[in-house]
Amino acid sequence: MSLVRINNGSLAYGYTPLLQKADFTIEAGERVCIVGRNGAGKSSLMKVLSGDVLLDEGEFNIATDVKVSRLQQDPPKAEQGTVYAYIAAGLQEVGEKLERYHQLSH
Incomplete structure (x- = not known):
């Protein structure tokens, strides 16, 4: 199907x-x-x-159970922070954890 x-x-x-x-x-x-x-x-x-x-x-x-998401090509001009943080923000709770791990590992 x-x-x-x-x-x-x-x-x-x-x-x-x-x-x-x-x-x-x-x-x-x-x-x-x-x-x-x-x-x-x-x-x-x-x-x-x-x-x-x-x-x-x-x-x-x-299909009814399919969700399509996409990342805009350009971040909003007023957006602050790193590209990593911007992308992680799109992942909700998982993104917050990834961002925190990224900060701690650097």
Whole structure:
């Protein structure tokens, strides 16, 4: 059973198509790496998968027990602290423990 599936998905901003009749599937147990040149649509695909952006055309399905999270490409400009602390903050309680361990080990 597919955890995530895009069928015939299209997404464009202006005249630039980022996804054009694309099919994408993630099956249980798979590991996925999204690779491409700048502007190819990697971040836009992740926004579709996380539900932040809707496809212009096509079908998007996600299993009810699947949660997609993504890390923004750039931290907020007002953010203080280290990159490590910023990333650890996204991991909630585990992140707090990792940050504390990182501080103590240095």
